[in-house]
Amino acid sequence: MRAATYARYGTPEVIELRDLPLPTIGEGDVLIRTRAAVVGMGDWRMLIADPFAVRFYQGLFTIKRPVLGWGLSGEVAAVGASVQRFAVGDEVFGESPEAGGFAQFAAVSEAHLALKPERITHGQAAATPVAGLTALQGLRDVGQLASRPSGPPPRVLVIGAGGAVGSAATSIAKILGAHVTGLDGAAKHPFVLAHGADAVLDRATDDFTASHEPWDVILDMVGRAPIAACRRALTPNGRYVAVSGKLRRTAWLSMFGGPRMAGMIAKPNPADLEQLRVWLADGQLAPIVARTYTLERTADALRQVGAGGNLGAIVVEG
Ligand SMILES: NC(=O)c1ccc[n+]([C@@H]2O[C@H](COP(=O)([O-])OP(=O)(O)OC[C@H]3O[C@@H](n4cnc5c(N)ncnc54)[C@H](OP(=O)(O)O)[C@@H]3O)[C@@H](O)[C@H]2O)c1
Numbered sequence: 074m075r076a077a078t079y080a081r082y083g084t085p086e087v088i089e090l091r092d093l094p095l096p097t098i099g100e101g102d103v104l105i106r107t108r109a110a111v112v113g114m115g116d117w118r119m120l121i122a123d124p125f126a127v128r129f130y131q132g133l134f135t136i137k138r139p140v141l142g143w144g145l146s147g148e149v150a151a152v153g154a155s156v157q158r159f160a161v162g163d164e165v166f167g168e169s170p171e172a173g174g175f176a177q178f179a180a181v182s183e184a185h186l187a188l189k190p191e192r193i194t195h196g197q198a199a200a201t202p203v204a205g206l207t208a209l210q211g212l213r214d215v216g217q218l219a220s221r222p223s224g225p226p227p228r229v230l231v232i233g234a235g236g237a238v239g240s241a242a243t244s245i246a247k248i249l250g251a252h253v254t255g256l257d258g259a260a261k262h263p264f265v266l267a268h269g270a271d272a273v274l275d276r277a278t279d280d281f282t283a284s285h286e287p288w289d290v291i292l293d294m295v296g297r298a299p300i301a302a303c304r305r306a307l308t309p310n311g312r313y314v315a316v317s318g319k320l321r322r323t324a325w326l327s328m329f330g331g332p333r334m335a336g337m338i339a340k341p342n343p344a345d346l347e348q349l350r351v352w353l354a355d356g357q358l359a360p361i362v363a364r365t366y367t368l369e370r371t372a373d374a375l376r377q378v379g380a381g382g383n384l385g386a387i388v389v390e391g
Pocket of ligand 1: 276318339381
């Protein structure tokens with residue numbers, strides 16, 4: 074099969090298209106003929122090894138996972154002996170814990186897959202798991218966001234609302250019954266509002282910590298706002314959730330922040346993936362794909378993600 078691979082850290086020039094043997098599948102695995110894989114900030118960070126801590130996961134000098142691509146969608150080409158939920162020909166999407174989406178085929182445990190709703194494209198399906206699981210777990214589990222039976226809706230601030238996780242978080246916070254304010258550059262405001270935000274703040278001119286009303290949940294995909302100011306901007310039971318930020322900052326939050334100030338790393342979760350599938354199927358979640366590239370142009374797709382400013386997901390089609 075054809076695969077976009079890399080053998081050393083660097084700029085997208087290090088990406089090389091190679092012929093690899095088909096992945097072998099274990100008893101509980103599904104072999105997917107990949108139709109689309111999302112190119113995300115995670116892929117970019119793994120490519121350029123920024124932050125340095127990436128190397129503890131992906132290899133200090135030798136790359137452990139030469140084929141990137143965590144979020145993917147495609148057709149089932151073969152199933153392991155104990156696979157129950159899928160059959161050859163099914164259209165599935167999910168998050169591969171060991172990456173491998175930037176290739177014509179990928180082997181993924183059935184636990185990490187769900188049926189692709191017919192109404193969405195493979196590109197939209199591929200764009201959902203990484204961003205959607207992070208947003209859902211960040212808001213609901215770490216942020217403790219829950220709809221209120223009476224009274225005003227909880228106030229959620231999404232920092233970086235125009236990005237992959239931010240746009241998913243905006244939609245999901247609305248589904249969970251919140252009043253949502255999205256913070257990002259002005260050029261992204263129409264995009265953020267299209268995902269259901271009630272209000273927008275401009276990262277160049279607005280100070281969210283000076284809001285006259287405190288926030289019940291702040292979900293931060295940027296991680297540059299001063300921690301003390303974030304704490305002051307919360308309601309007494311409010312929570313600040315750092316999805317991104319310097320390792321030192323998120324480690325400090327995880328160790329000393331207490332329940333109200335926390336860093337998080339999303340985890341694969343079949344029930345959460347199923348919840349995302351339901352929202353995709355009923356149209357409550359509708360990710361936008363900004364641009365698709367062929368597998369041969371994976372390096373260009375990575376370059377575009379690294380440049381930022383994208384209004385929607387960047388996807389590689391196999
Ligand atoms: N903890 C986890 O489990 C987890 C999971 C997934 C991702 N992440 C991390 O979370 C971060 C966000 O991921 P993503 O995929 O959503 O990235 P993304 O698509 O690049 O989104 C980031 C958004 O923030 C905007 N932004 C940049 N600086 C800002 C500022 N000072 N104020 C407000 N908005 C600002 C960006 O605008 P521009 O595009 O114009 O720069 C972009 O819209 C990344 O660092 C990623 O590695 C963590």
